[in-house]
Every structure is written in structure tokens, then in C-alpha cells.
Amino acid sequence: MPLVTEPTIYNADEANVIDQFLKTGYIIFPVEDLNSLAKIRSNLYENAVKALELDSPPPESDFFDNAQKFILPEYLNEIRLGLIDKLNKNPDNAALFYSLAKNHLGWIVGNEMAIQRSYNLGIQLPKDSSSILPLHSDVWSGNSPYEVVLWTSFVDCHKTKSMYLLPLKENQKIISNFQKYSSMTAEEIFSEVEDKVVWLEVPYGHVVIFWHGLLHGNRINEEEKSRWTVNLRFKGLLTPYHAKELGEYFMPLTIRPITRIGYQYKKPKI
Amino acid sequence: MNKNWRGYIFSREIGKQVVPQRVQNLVIRTCAERHGLTYLLSATEYYMDDCYMMLKSVLDELGQIEGIIFYSTHQLPSDTNERMKIYDKVLNSKKGLRFALEDLALFDEKDVKLIEDLKFCNELSAQAIDLDSYQESLN
Numbered sequence: 049m050p051l052v053t054e055p056t057i058y059n060a061d062e063a064n065v066i067d068q069f070l071k072t073g074y075i076i077f078p079v080e081d082l083n084s085l086a087k088i089r090s091n092l093y094e095n096a097v098k099a100l101e102l103d104s105p106p107p108e109s110d111f112f113d114n115a116q117k118f119i120l121p122e123y124l125n126e127i128r129l130g131l132i133d134k135l136n137k138n139p140d141n142a143a144l145f146y147s148l149a150k151n152h153l154g155w156i157v158g159n160e161m162a163i164q165r166s167y168n169l170g171i172q173l174p175k176d177s178s179s180i181l182p183l184h185s186d187v188w189s190g191n192s193p194y195e196v197v198l199w200t201s202f203v204d205c206h207k208t209k210s211m212y213l214l215p216l217k218e219n220q221k222i223i224s225n226f227q228k229y230s231s232m233t234a235e236e237i238f239s240e241v242e243d244k245v246v247w248l249e250v251p252y253g254h255v256v257i258f259w260h261g262l263l264h265g266n267r268i269n270e271e272e273k274s275r276w277t278v279n280l281r282f283k284g285l286l287t288p289y290h291a292k293e294l295g296e297y298f299m300p301l302t303i304r305p306i307t308r309i310g311y312q313y314k315k316p317k318i
Numbered sequence: 319m320n321k322n323w324r325g326y327i328f329s330r331e332i333g334k335q336v337v338p339q340r341v342q343n344l345v346i347r348t349c350a351e352r353h354g355l356t357y358l359l360s361a362t363e364y365y366m367d368d369c370y371m372m373l374k375s376v377l378d379e380l381g382q383i384e385g386i387i388f389y390s391t392h393q394l395p396s397d398t399n400e401r402m403k404i405y406d407k408v409l410n411s412k413k414g415l416r417f418a419l420e421d422l423a424l425f426d427e428k429d430v431k432l433i434e435d436l437k438f439c440n441e442l443s444a445q446a447i448d449l450d451s452y453q454e455s456l457n
């Protein structure tokens with residue numbers, strides 16, 4: 049039974065996406081602009097090849113999956129931070145990432161949005177224990193619940209090469225029964241929910257939008273290839289902010305004309 | 319070129335929070351270092367509500383400095399006309415403002431527009447009811 053009951057308000061695509069998001073708290077879909085994804089990926093490739101000072105770099109199509117052959121684990125973080133700096137300094141990136149999911153973000157978040165100012169690049173080399181992200185919810189540590197993450201992958205992701213999350217219904221059970229979990233470590237909570245989490249299957253060319261109030265994380269990448277992903281948050285511009293503020297952590301992405309006219313309006317004086 | 323930037327900190331709440339002056343100064347110092355600027359000892363605004371006396375005297379000093387580093391955009395006056403006067407004065411003297419916490423700078427009209435957008439959107443979003451209050455209102 050679909051949760052969206054007003055078919056006259058939403059078109060079919062929109063209603064499907066809304067329905068799925070309300071049920072699970074996430075959605076995986078093909079990017080809306082494949083050229084933008086290719087552009088982001090080739091910028092990333094060029095910067096990575098430069099940073100690694102590779103004499104005979106592999107072609108872009110082989111590089112990301114096989115990054116473990118070119119990056120020593122002890123330099124991984126330095127390389128990663130250098131690449132994040134490059135992502136942050138490229139003024140085209142906001143528009144490029146937005147174009148990957150413009151409609152979906154509009155349907156799930158709204159058409160006046162704020163975008164996170166910095167891009168979080170994750171590189172998970174096979175068997176590398178330094179990049180584990182223990183189970184957590186971003187809302188427990190300063191993000192407001194009015195935000196989603198756009199999770200963009202530059203390789204095919206599956207099983208432990210990917211990330212896991214706990215779908216909305218199961219997640220609500222944990223939250224409403226939080227007392228039971230409050231003295232557990234992240235690892236202990238993970239073992240409690242391990243059989244209910246979903247490992248996201250995300251082929252290259254697809255992205256994920258998920259609510260970061262869902263419990264999520266990743267484990268050691270037990271697959272043979274490396275994962276490269278960027279996560280980036282979006283929220284309704286005028287929705288409540290928590291410790292991640294507008295101006296400091298978020299920037300306005302879209303402000304519609306009537307909001308501008310509205311906020312500049314001055315009550316006539318008699 | 320003169321690279322002297324004057325810090326500007328508060329002794330009253332900033333965006334509903336009291337931030338220790340030492341913390342405000344640390345954030346300003348880090349901002350100055352990041353941009354290769356000389357940080358001049360901060361002017362400390364008086365604690366009275368809506369008082370900008372110290373800011374006015376720093377603005378009078380603009381001839382000798384490159385600009386002012388605020389701890390945060392939340393220190394700007396809430397009155398739009400007052401803010402516009404400040405921007406005009408800074409831009410007419412071809413100087414700048416920086417906001418250390420947000421790592422933002424104001425050097426031209428485009429920057430004014432962004433800072434003003436932030437100011438208004440912050441105000442509007444603060445009026446949006448948050449989840450906790452909403453749930454309490456249901457009880």
C-alpha cells in the first residue's frame with residue numbers, strides 16, 4: 049500500500065521516490081547527469097595521479113578500483129586530505145554534484161536548499177582497518193535530522209566494499225528502545241543489528257540519497273578492490289539547523305525569488 | 319601592502335551562546351594565519367545589548383588597517399540599516415571584513431549579498447519549529 053495517496057499532486061516518478069524514501073529512509077538511483085559524474089571522476093583522477101607522482105599512471109578506468117596498488121596505507125590519509133582540499137577549492141563542484149540528483153533532491157528535500165561546504169572523500173583500500181567507520185547516526189553528533197547525504201561512488205560498490213545502513217523501520221525500533229542500547233559500544237550495537245542492516249549495491253553511475261539519522265557505517269573492505277566515494281549533505285534552506293550551522297557548515301544553494309522579496313519586505317509605516 | 323587586520327570579539331552572547339573570549343581570539347588567530355595576515359590585538363565590544371561602540375571606533379581606524387576579522391557573522395548588528403552602513407564604510411574605504419568561524423570574507427557587493435542571505439536565512443530557519451518543540455507541542 050503506497051504511503052503517498054495523492055497521485056494528483058505528484059507525478060509517478062516523484063510519488064515512487066517519496067514512497068520509497070518514507071518506507072526505508074534511502075534510495076539508490078542512476079545519476080541524472082552522467083557527464084557530470086564523469087567530469088568529477090576525471091578531475092579526481094588527475095589530482096590523484098599528480099598527488100601520487102605516478103610515472104606511468106594507469107588509465108582512469110583502472111585506477112580507482114586498483115588504488116591499493118598505488119597508495120601505501122601509511123600515506124592514505126595524507127593523499128585523501130590533499131584530494132579533499134582540491135575538491136573544496138573547485139567552485140564548479142557544487143553544481144556538478146547537484147546535477148547528479150537534482151530531481152531526486154527536489155522531491156525528497158525541497159527546492160530551496162543548503163549544501164554542505166566541504167566534500168568528504170572516503171577511500172577504502174582492501175583489508176585496510178584505518179578507514180573503518182563504526183556504526184553511528186550523524187544526528188547524534190551535531191547534524192540536524194532535516195538533512196540527507198548524497199553518496200556518490202566512483203567505482204562499483206557491493207558487500208563490504210560498500211557501506212551499510214539500517215532501514216527506517218528497524219532504525220525507529222532502536223531509537224524508541226534506546227535505553228537498551230545506551231550502554232553498548234558501537235560494535236555491540238552493530239552485532240545486535242547485523243542481520244538487519246542493508247549493504248548498499250551501488251554500480252558506478254548510480255548514487256544514494258540517505259537520511260543520516262539511519263544507523264550506518266562501514267567495515268573492513270574484504271573485497272579485492274578499492275572504494276572511492278564522496279558524501280555531501282543537503283537540507284531545506286529554512287529548516288532547523290543544529291550544531292552544523294548555515295554559513296559555517298552549510299551554504300545556501302538555491303534561494304527562490306519570493307523568499308528574497310519576502311525577507312526584504314518592510315512593513316509600511318504610517 | 320599593509321596586512322594588518324584588527325580582531326573583533328564580543329563580551330556578550332553570540333548567536334545565543336557565550337563563547338569564551340580566548341576561544342574567539344584563537345579562532346581569529348587561526349584565520350589570520352591561514353590567510354597570511356598580521357593579526358592585531360582584538361577590540362572587545364561592550365556587553366550591553368545592541369551596543370557597537372567598539373566596532374564604530376575600529377571602523378574609524380580603517381585608514382591604518384586592511385580590515386576587521388570578526389569572530390563570526392553572528393556579531394553583525396541585527397538591524398539591516400546598521401549593517402548596510404558598515405558594509406558601505408568598508409567598501410568605500412576599499413577594505414574588507416572577515417568572519418573567522420565561517421572562514422568567509424567580504425570585499426565586494428557580491429560578498430555583501432551572500433552575508434545578507436546567510437543573515438536572513440539564519441533568522442528564518444531559527445523561526446522554524448524544531449523537532450523537540452514540535453513533539454512537545456503534541457503532548
Ligand SMILES: [Fe+2]
Pocket residue numbers: 184185186260264
Ligand atoms: Fe555518517
